[in-house]
Amino acid sequence: MxxxxxxxxxxxxxxxxxxxxxxxxxxxxxxxxxxxxxxxxxxxxxxxxxxxxxxxxxxxxxxxxxxxxxxxxxxxxxxxxxxxxxxxxxxxxxxxxxxxxxxxxxxxxxKPNTMMILTVPTSPVKNVQDLAGKKIAINGEKGVSDTLTKSVMKANNVDFSKVTWVTLPFPEIAGAISRGDVDAGFLVEPFITQASKSVGTVPVVDASSGPTQDxxxxxxxxxxxxxxxxxxxxxxxxxxxxxxxxxxxxxxxxxxxxxxxxxxxxxxxxxxxxxxxxxxxxxxxxxxxxxxxxxxxxxxxxxxxxxxxxxxxxxx
The missing domain is CATH 3.40.190.10 (Periplasmic binding protein-like II)
Structure with missing residues (x-):
């Protein structure tokens, strides 16, 4: 952006x-x-x-x-x-x-595809249920990234209480996912597109969905x-x-x-x-x-x- x-x-x-x-x-x-x-x-x-x-x-x-x-x-x-x-x-x-x-x-x-929780194909996280107890990179606590992630997890009956939140600037999150420093990360555009091109990230769940749509x-x-x-x-x-x-x-x-x-x-x-x-x-x-x-x-x-x-x- x-x-x-x-x-x-x-x-x-x-x-x-x-x-x-x-x-x-x-x-x-x-x-x-x-x-x-x-x-x-x-x-x-x-x-x-x-x-x-x-x-x-x-x-x-x-x-x-x-x-x-x-x-x-x-x-x-x-x-x-x-x-x-x-x-x-x-x-x-x-x-x-x-x-x-x-x-x-x-x-x-x-709106859809503008805020995503992403990972790489080698991550243990394959779907939203797998986010429980994992390390998730966000750009700041008590903000949009962790609040929307919690909301999407709750909507899918996933416990977010034991998630480890790792705070990083958006440009550094793709690298952290790729290295395995975190299991998944919350990104917004154009960092979503950049991450897909640079490290091959794949979506876990759209954070603009369900109760957080629009x-x-x-x-x-x-x-x-x-x-x-x-x-x-x-x-x-x-x-x-x-x-x-x-x-x-x-x-x-x-x-x-x-x-x-x-x-x-x-x-x-x-x-x-x-x-x-x-x-x-x-x-x-x-x-x-x-x-x-x-x-x-x-x-x-x-x-x-x-x-x-x-x-x-x-x-x-």
Missing amino acids: LASTSGCGLLGGDEGDSAAQGNGQVEKAKIKVSVMPLIDVAPFHLANKKGYFKEEGLEVETVNSPSGQAGLTKLIAGDVDISYGGDIPFVMANATGSADIKFVAESSSG FPISAYGATAKFVNENPKTVEAFQRAMARATKEAEADRKVVEPLLVEFAKIDADTAALASLTKFESKLDPARLQRVPDLMLEFGIITQKVDAAAMIAKQPQD
């Missing part, structure tokens, strides 16, 4: 204080947005490259983060204004009281303070993102060049990778699935109202 250019604004423009203070259209014209190297952020790069942010009066500086948690940390510290990240960490921050995060814009939900995966978040103080800035970001997201969802041909440019993957892999389901509208009922699943698996201890976390959305 997509990597951004760390610390580099793609739109250029005035680097002075005046841009940061607003321009008549928005309260804060120059904003920093943290993203990750994932397909999910393709619409963000599309909006930047096509000048949609600029049309809305925004100059966007792209900040690369290795994980959603790293982006969230930057957000809470005030190092960025908006951060792409997993829905689960955003909800977790609110539930634990570590931050008051608002969902600003939707990003993606899972599960909300990621979004863009900001602190409640930033949202309250900069409503026009937030709305400008939302409009640009919605415009680009609809384009990306309608035509994968606009996405593939972004994978090559920003993720530095080859064109063949970009063409083969299954694309995530880009989402342009935050839906309270759909988003409620996230805290409900977190509560089910003990990630949070009390019910969270997802609707209360959604920033005001632009009128259609």
Whole structure:
């Protein structure tokens, strides 16, 4: 999926204080947005490259983060204004009281073949039942990867209580599976396609199936303070993102060049990778699935109202 250019604004423009203070259209014209190297952020790069942010009066500086948690940390510290990240960490921050995060814009939900638990043919894991008591590589605990894996295992009546979770960055998971360091691993695209080509991985189970089909995966978040103080800035970001997201969802041909440019993957892999389901509208009922699943698996201890976390959305 997509990597951004760390610390580099793609739109250029005035680097002075005046841009940061607003321009008549928005309260804060120059904003920093943290993203990750994932397909999910393709619409963000599309909006930047096509000048949609600029049309809305925004100059966007792209900040690369290795994980959603790293982006969230930057957000809470005030190092960025908006951060792409997993829905689960955003909800977790609110539930634990570590931050008051608002969902600003939707990003993606899972669809078949975009999130898979994989292994190699020589692994003892042949099916979902074999995952019990095994070592499974994930990119972070109490996140999408282990939560969806647990959900799929539970749906298939498989005990996940004795699984050993091994945390690794997505690019390192295929190698760990191939060497036998782990029995299986959770990957997302384009790492799924890359792993198949490089080490011959085979699917064990689709993590976007059963109770987790169309599960909300990621979004863009900001602190409640930033949202309250900069409503026009937030709305400008939302409009640009919605415009680009609809384009990306309608035509994968606009996405593939972004994978090559920003993720530095080859064109063949970009063409083969299954694309995530880009989402342009935050839906309270759909988003409620996230805290409900977190509560089910003990990630949070009390019910969270997802609707209360959604920033005001632009009128259609």
